[in-house]
Amino acid sequence: MSEGQEDKRIPIFVDDEEVKVDPGTNLIEAVAQAGKEVPHYCYHPKLSVVGNCRMCLVEMGMPGRDRATGEPMLNDDGSPKILWVPKPVIACATNAAPGMHVRTESPLVKECREGVMEFLLVNHPLDCPICDQAGECRLQEFATDYGRGYSRFIEQKNVKPKRTRLGPRVMLDDERCILCSRCIRFCEEVAEDPVLGFTDRGSYTTLTAFPGKELANNYSLNTVDICPVGALTSTDFRFKMRVWFLKETDSIDTESSVGCNTVVGSREGKIYRITPRRNDHVNDTWMPDSGRALYKEVEAENRLAAYSIEGRPCGPDEAMSLAATLLKGHRVAIVGSGRLSVEEQYLLRRVREAIGGGPPTFLVGRTGEGDGKLLSADRNPNTRGAILTGLIDELPKEDLHDLAHLIAEGGVDTLLVAGEDLTMAGVTRDQLKRVQIVYMGTHHNDTSSVAKVEIPALTVFEKSGTFVNQQFRVQKFAQAVPGPKGVLFGLSNFTRLLDTLGGGKRIAPSPANVWAEMSGDVPEFADLRFEDIPRTGSVVDDARFAHLPFPEGPGFHFNPKRAETIAGA
Amino acid sequence: MSRANGDATMPTFSKSAPHPKERRIILANAEDPDFDGTLEAYEGRGGYGELKKAFGMTPEDVCKEVLDSGVRGRGGAGFPAGMKWKFLDRRSGKPVYLICNADESEPGTFKDRQIIHKDPHQLIEGMMITAFAIQAKQAYIYIREEMPYGARILDEAIEAARAKGYVGDNILGSDYSCDLVVHRGAAAYICGEETGLIESLEGKRAYPRIKPPYFPAALGLYMCPTIVNNVETLCNVKHIVAMGGGEFAKIGTTGNTGTRIWCLSGHVQKPGYFELECGKATYGELINDLGGGLLPGRKLQAVIPGGSSAKVLRAGERFTGKLRSGEAFDWGIDDIPLDFDSPMAAGSMSGSGAVIVVDDSVNIVEVLANINAFYAHESCGQCTPCREGSLWMKKITGRMVSGGARREDAALLASIGDQIAGRTICAHGEACAWPTQSFVAKFRDEFEAAAERNPDEWKNREFRLV
Numbered sequence A: 001m002s003e004g005q006e007d008k009r010i011p012i013f014v015d016d017e018e019v020k021v022d023p024g025t026n027l028i029e030a031v032a033q034a035g036k037e038v039p040h041y042c043y044h045p046k047l048s049v050v051g052n053c054r055m056c057l058v059e060m061g062m063p064g065r066d067r068a069t070g071e072p073m074l075n076d077d078g079s080p081k082i083l084w085v086p087k088p089v090i091a092c093a094t095n096a097a098p099g100m101h102v103r104t105e106s107p108l109v110k111e112c113r114e115g116v117m118e119f120l121l122v123n124h125p126l127d128c129p130i131c132d133q134a135g136e137c138r139l140q141e142f143a144t145d146y147g148r149g150y151s152r153f154i155e156q157k158n159v160k161p162k163r164t165r166l167g168p169r170v171m172l173d174d175e176r177c178i179l180c181s182r183c184i185r186f187c188e189e190v191a192e193d194p195v196l197g198f199t200d201r202g203s204y205t206t207l208t209a210f211p212g213k214e215l216a217n218n219y220s221l222n223t224v225d226i227c228p229v230g231a232l233t234s235t236d237f238r239f240k241m242r243v244w245f246l247k248e249t250d251s252i253d254t255e256s257s258v259g260c261n262t263v264v265g266s267r268e269g270k271i272y273r274i275t276p277r278r279n280d281h282v283n284d285t286w287m288p289d290s291g292r293a294l295y296k297e298v299e300a301e302n303r304l305a306a307y308s309i310e311g312r313p314c315g316p317d318e319a320m321s322l323a324a325t326l327l328k329g330h331r332v333a334i335v336g337s338g339r340l341s342v343e344e345q346y347l348l349r350r351v352r353e354a355i356g357g358g359p360p361t362f363l364v365g366r367t368g369e370g371d372g373k374l375l376s377a378d379r380n381p382n383t384r385g386a387i388l389t390g391l392i393d394e395l396p397k398e399d400l401h402d403l404a405h406l407i408a409e410g411g412v413d414t415l416l417v418a419g420e421d422l423t424m425a426g427v428t429r430d431q432l433k434r435v436q437i438v439y440m441g442t443h444h445n446d447t448s449s450v451a452k453v454e455i456p457a458l459t460v461f462e463k464s465g466t467f468v469n470q471q472f473r474v475q476k477f478a479q480a481v482p483g484p485k486g487v488l489f490g491l492s493n494f495t496r497l498l499d500t501l502g503g504g505k506r507i508a509p510s511p512a513n514v515w516a517e518m519s520g521d522v523p524e525f526a527d528l529r530f531e532d533i534p535r536t537g538s539v540v541d542d543a544r545f546a547h548l549p550f551p552e553g554p555g556f557h558f559n560p561k562r563a564e565t566i567a568g569a
Numbered sequence B: 001m002s003r004a005n006g007d008a009t010m011p012t013f014s015k016s017a018p019h020p021k022e023r024r025i026i027l028a029n030a031e032d033p034d035f036d037g038t039l040e041a042y043e044g045r046g047g048y049g050e051l052k053k054a055f056g057m058t059p060e061d062v063c064k065e066v067l068d069s070g071v072r073g074r075g076g077a078g079f080p081a082g083m084k085w086k087f088l089d090r091r092s093g094k095p096v097y098l099i100c101n102a103d104e105s106e107p108g109t110f111k112d113r114q115i116i117h118k119d120p121h122q123l124i125e126g127m128m129i130t131a132f133a134i135q136a137k138q139a140y141i142y143i144r145e146e147m148p149y150g151a152r153i154l155d156e157a158i159e160a161a162r163a164k165g166y167v168g169d170n171i172l173g174s175d176y177s178c179d180l181v182v183h184r185g186a187a188a189y190i191c192g193e194e195t196g197l198i199e200s201l202e203g204k205r206a207y208p209r210i211k212p213p214y215f216p217a218a219l220g221l222y223m224c225p226t227i228v229n230n231v232e233t234l235c236n237v238k239h240i241v242a243m244g245g246g247e248f249a250k251i252g253t254t255g256n257t258g259t260r261i262w263c264l265s266g267h268v269q270k271p272g273y274f275e276l277e278c279g280k281a282t283y284g285e286l287i288n289d290l291g292g293g294l295l296p297g298r299k300l301q302a303v304i305p306g307g308s309s310a311k312v313l314r315a316g317e318r319f320t321g322k323l324r325s326g327e328a329f330d331w332g333i334d335d336i337p338l339d340f341d342s343p344m345a346a347g348s349m350s351g352s353g354a355v356i357v358v359d360d361s362v363n364i365v366e367v368l369a370n371i372n373a374f375y376a377h378e379s380c381g382q383c384t385p386c387r388e389g390s391l392w393m394k395k396i397t398g399r400m401v402s403g404g405a406r407r408e409d410a411a412l413l414a415s416i417g418d419q420i421a422g423r424t425i426c427a428h429g430e431a432c433a434w435p436t437q438s439f440v441a442k443f444r445d446e447f448e449a450a451a452e453r454n455p456d457e458w459k460n461r462e463f464r465l466v
């Protein structure tokens, strides 16, 4: 709360303890602000409220007022008399009002939760050991926390379809579905592709895709994330790894300049899945399906894992010194990438300075149609980093015709390529063969195949660093898995090359050190330390670049349509 | 418009002479053998006179008469109609809608259908007066899917009324316009719950809405302020305008004004529907006089006083307490006055006005099994307690009447009911819990004895486990 601004928050009492919340806050959030939990299934902070699971029942009361006089009613001890609503209310659809009292631990509330848990379990298969959701299942968790722990159900359970294919990436087990309708609401409200619905009635209600439709949109896997149980599973991930073995690492989706916040799940150096990480300023709790498959590039067949000279494997030092020889004293052109991290882009700039002579520097622009959601038109995750760090000072073009022209004119002896395949950007293999190429990259491609020196690089999953997204938000990602054996760690490729070129003071190859360097060099980063960048990122000033015609439209930010949508689907 | 005589496929409905204890207002024309329900016949009896009268008044005055009449909703909850209209929240400036709830599907209820078939114009007139009073932009009749003839009759009657300027543009030459459309329901009990009905009318699954925030009076049809009233309630509006609210309030008793049509079914000699002045007759008179009493040689076992969801009353039970007036009462079933408040004072409700009589020829567990099968089938499945609880109770009572009863089932059933009532999105939660809760509480002995019964003694073999 900034100074001079009036505190509009209202006091409510959660189990007699006062907490101040914004007016209109629902009781699930309000109780959370009081440091307590109201268990819930159907409520999702980013979806409309339908109130169907009834797990969030609490007791609610308001200070009484005398009907005739309008005066507050008082107890004998002078405290306000609370008139409790006789029935429990659902916290998700009840908004805080001044003086409201809430009981979240009373015998009635406890009994309500036990009842709902028992009901949810009577027709649920109790075979957690073979369910893929085990370990991150709300039903398991709340059964343990709020259930009775035994069953009174001796009848036969309902039978429903198992292993239904909802779409190319999502599988459905209807027997596990607790009919919370989160997935349906997501498809309607966020993906705007309403293909899911319920058929049949009562306890036989069954989730299904509408006839002739499938759940195939590029956001379909978010339904798997928000499904509180093991009903929806990812075709890619299911039954590959128990979730409790997964190490979770914060990362960033590199598909576009949105920079969805993600979590990478890995075990023993192998990545098993990528899921979204909540950032209300960037991607809420969602991410595109396409970004979840990116981990596959780590173990792709064409992965570049060894230093080499003209195809002959060598050690990093040998590669570096030949690179330096090719760069120093020659007519050089540099191709950087909007996929490099801020730190790499900055170090590449320093490499350019060490080469001297102001070699022309190019970046490959990548644009696509923005989907109005979490894929922006700029398909580079870090175009802004390249501009901020001074690697380039104009927006990149989609093609490298200017470079091709320069090569054709005979103006280039050596090309330093970091992270791009130039043949995809309008430079032909024949043109490339006329120059000597120092290639740094994660994968083999047509450019590396004609390179003199190949320097294997790390993917976003194998290093730490930052990207700057379309909002000029600096976002951190962390190393999830080790890089290929033999590849220099972290930023070492760049710092080693810099040293070999005689780039002056040595920079230790960690992002924190590079940031310490940058703070004196990049005005926007002057006050920012790597360690201080929060998990949700840090927005830097974009005034210097306001004139640049960035390709993105307005960024995505989903607003839940609370007041306008209604229960069910 | 000769629907009654022209169409051979249209079912004919018999008419009944009034019992001396009946007071027919709503059914006055409908049950008259000389009245065929056409517009001409209706006009011949002064029909649409009240519409004209209402158009000579201000909408506020009409609302005031209805408020003064004290008329309560006949659909189940018994909420005063005038008060409901007053709660219309017009602040959004959105159009107001009127919906007639003709989904009549509470087991034991068959009164609205009689009105629709025999006297459709009475409903249309009541609706157009109401529409004018609340200044509705559009009115709907949501009629139960299983009443195809009723829908046709209403369609034809509306056409006729429109031709005469009673419905549609510039009604009676005024500058008020309101169209009336018949919408056939989606064939589910839950379509009668008013917010489920609204969802269904919007073309969606009849999933009842959470209240708050979706009170129809503020966020109803298409999120616009909406009034939903039962067929019989809307018919009463016509008579309130005819007599004036004050005069209407003199029929019946304080707080229980007007007449009510009671639907009597079950083990009686003459089941049927009877229009009685509220509070002026008792359940005993309905069953024994108007209904001709029990079948020969049979003893009363139970009465369900207001539709199958109402809590059961056991023969021989005494009901004591104090009325709102402060007067003490001590009733047996037979003594309970037929009105809104008395069945409630006896711990149950008058609900939809359906009185179901159960004699000693059946086992009470079978009765509950039957009721449970209905509510499990009709739960919309949206919220957990009703969805899972209703089917669980059905499975238990189904097992019991198939010879698999256990002594502990009674306590289990009661506890399941307790876990449903008061914790659901809509009142279907209560509707499915109340029978179980009350049957088990009042017939505990029978439920426990079921465990001792020889499996072959059960009649209801169809209640196999499902």
Ligand SMILES: Cc1cc2nc3c(=O)[nH]c(=O)nc-3n(C[C@H](O)[C@H](O)[C@H](O)COP(=O)(O)O)c2cc1C
Binding pocket: B072, B073, B074, B075, B076, B077, B078, B079, B081, B101, B102, B103, B104, B105, B106, B189, B190, B191, B192, B193, B194, B195, B228, B229, B230, B231, B233, B234, B426, B427, B428, B431
């Ligand atoms: C499960 C359920 C079913 C209902 N079915 C009907 C019905 O078939 N007809 C009806 O008029 N009201 C029915 N109601 C009551 C309506 O929700 C609503 O209260 C009524 O239409 C209001 O009209 P009234 O005030 O004129 O009674 C039902 C309520 C519930 C909870």
Ligand code: SF4
Binding pocket: A176, A177, A178, A179, A180, A181, A182, A183, A184, A207, A223, A226, A227, A228, A229, A231, A232
């Ligand atoms: S499948 Fe959909 S409705 Fe079923 S539990 Fe999962 S999110 Fe909820």
Ligand code: SF4
Binding pocket: B190, B207, B208, B378, B379, B380, B381, B382, B383, B384, B386, B387, B424, B425, B426, B427, B428, B429
């Ligand atoms: S109480 Fe039953 S009928 Fe009503 S919304 Fe819940 S599940 Fe549907």
Ligand code: FES
Binding pocket: A039, A040, A041, A042, A043, A050, A051, A052, A053, A054, A055, A056, A057, A090, A091, A092, A093
């Ligand atoms: S979270 Fe409130 S009802 Fe589901």
